[in-house]
Amino acid sequence: MKPVGLAPTHGTARDIPGIPAVCRDHAWERSRLEWRRGDPGDPSALVEAFLTRHGLAVRDLSARTGDPGDHEVCGAALFVSAAGGAAMIGGAAGAPSPAPAVPDVVVVVYEHAATVRPPEPQGGAFDRSAGPWRLGPWRASWTPSRHAQAVQEVREAIARGDVYQVNLVGHACAAYAGDPLPALRRLARLPGARYAGILQGEGWAIGCASPETLLEVRDGRAVTRPIKGTAPATAAGRAELLASPKERAEHIMIVDLQRNDLSHVAVTGSVRVPELFAVRRWADLWQAESEVTCLVRPGTGLAELLRAVCPGGSVTGAPKLAALREIAALEPVGRGVSMGALGWIGPTGIDLGLTIRTVVADGDDVHVWAGGGITIDSDPAAEVAEAAAKAAPVRALLHGLV
Template sequence: MRIERLGDLGTAPAVLRALGYAAARRGISPPAALIGDWFASRAVIAPSVAITPVVASAVFDVAAGGSGGAVGGGWFGYLSYPDAGADGTGPRIPEAAGGWSDCVLRQDRDGRWWYESLSGAAVSEWVTDALGTEVAPRRCEVVWDEADRDAHGRGVAACLDAIAAGEVYQACVCTQFRGRVTGAPLDFFVDAVARTSPARAAYVAGDWGAVASLSPELFLRRRGEEIASSPIKGTLPRYADPRALRASAKEVAENIMIVDLVRNDLGRVAITGSVTVPELLAVRPAPGVWHLVSTVTARVDTAVPMSTVLDATFPPASVTGTPKTRARQLLRGWEPDRRGIYCGTVGLASPVAGTELNVAIRTVEFDASGNAVLGVGGGITADSDPEHEWQECLHKAAPITGSGARPQDRVVELTP
């Protein structure tokens, strides 16, 4: 593998913009990017990668790497949430897509940039030129329609009835904002990441459209035998006192139920006795909100293919419910529309560094015709109030749609 230090190239959004504009000028495939907290780095960017439709069973099908430091390259892509909505319509973009990049630009935690190539190839001349060329940002605007409040309310009410009847203990009921795009999805993503700094941001694009994920949540991290998942359950708007999360019986119960579900999912493929919970009910900031976050870890034999791991764990526990199978069945009738990439996963499988996948929440799906879809939702328990749940959806959407933010929003760091 070839590794070259590139030094200070600027912020990850600026580097992604420069590469995206240069790729477009040359008529080649756009970049793919992971920005935030990925592979112990601030950013991992493939300068140009063809992201094409694939069958769902083929996503992230790379041997489990495990070394630290370099990433080198690998398979960038996404996998959509698999279930249809009540209207029964098909996918708006491919259900799964991805592609292989032999090289990446990686920004380490100290802000230094590195060029890494699995094959040992040198940096392409066009990449060097792009990184040395200052580019002016271009505007991308999405005009969003209002989400269907009544439909969401009916879904929450149906979920509460199902909980009272003992069919489920908890389920994640979602709604959608739809919009029309003027400009390029890359510019939307670059601007949103620069404004909100999400922990698990990811961008992939192709002729079919684009996925711009501003997620705060880790679905799976797999390095060698070690695997981890950090489900998010429990939310308050950023202007609220974050300590109220741990004081809320509803939010705590919601998180613990999902932790148990993640433990069960990982236990289906883990080495017996290896499933642990090293972090429980930590309060973490995310764009526009505070979250309760827990972490579940396990050991999985490296011979177990990623397809088997995904069969056991996907879709992510935090966006389904308990029990998982029944919750998914009911959600297909409660939610009018197919979720699509929302509540699926985006990430990278590297033969060197392993696999890291987000939970595709706070994620916008762009099709090739200029349409945008943003899904938001929340976990419903027996203590849920429908009005509160609707407001939670608005708080989650506000940093992306630009609506509903309050002037007293503030940032307060709280250690777990």
């Protein structure tokens, strides 16, 4: 664990997903906490304690949130990897990350400067800015046939009664030359990229284009918006998604899981589903999204909320701990920065996206992950094709093709 107060500076917070517009050009890094799998302590408790020491009110999130005002600390970026989320609830950790330079939990506290700061130097944490951007061939962590076999193994686990649903994720990486930051910033162009932005550290940068809300908290109300169900963004694709019993069953199962997740931190009887199976567009795909809400129980802090929702149910499965065991047994490499959380915590509330459609550049490679939920009715070839369809827009933007 990186000691509190050891704060490498990487520029302003203008690129952080979820940061309020008023803070973009005035926020400057004050301090940072980093935690890796195997470090001591409960990462959720460490995050809450670190933010509390820096003046952010995260010990009781049931009350009305404040105003941006002129706080010395304007907020913090929070990143939690899939493995970090699993550690918060004692779940199976899975294989090591293929991008080990990135910590499993990162918290960056920003102070509000009186004047606009100059932009961060191009290249940021990288010393790779000379020469044109080039991306090499993609190297996959598993073949399509091995992916299809893993889908079949999940179906067999469901038939045995071990699990109801498991989300399987594949990984690919490509060597690069040049500065990766402009390529990562291109991800913000993807339609539906609600959590578009970048978080940097020494020797790594995360680029996010996620459409999915993992956790939003404002004025004592918590919200999660699970996405599950995918089809091509055509009129026929939309009709197929709406009519598919398999996609709807997969979706409802995860909504029920996340209703249960929020119930652990909710005022009794306050869990609601205001919106169910709404079809929305991300890049060239339709996706089904629901909204699950609750009133936060008095005395509930950030640590308890993170343990309730991490790792996200839409990227694990049901029951969550059993699904994590299947994932650890089947996926050949760790999920790294994907299937975790990235966003902003400030005086006005919390807004964390689920890190689907998320990329990391380390000192050598750019890494991409994509997958989907597997049910008893899943067709292995269709699941392999769906994962490829989700990764395709991200890969194209990284190559500079769109």
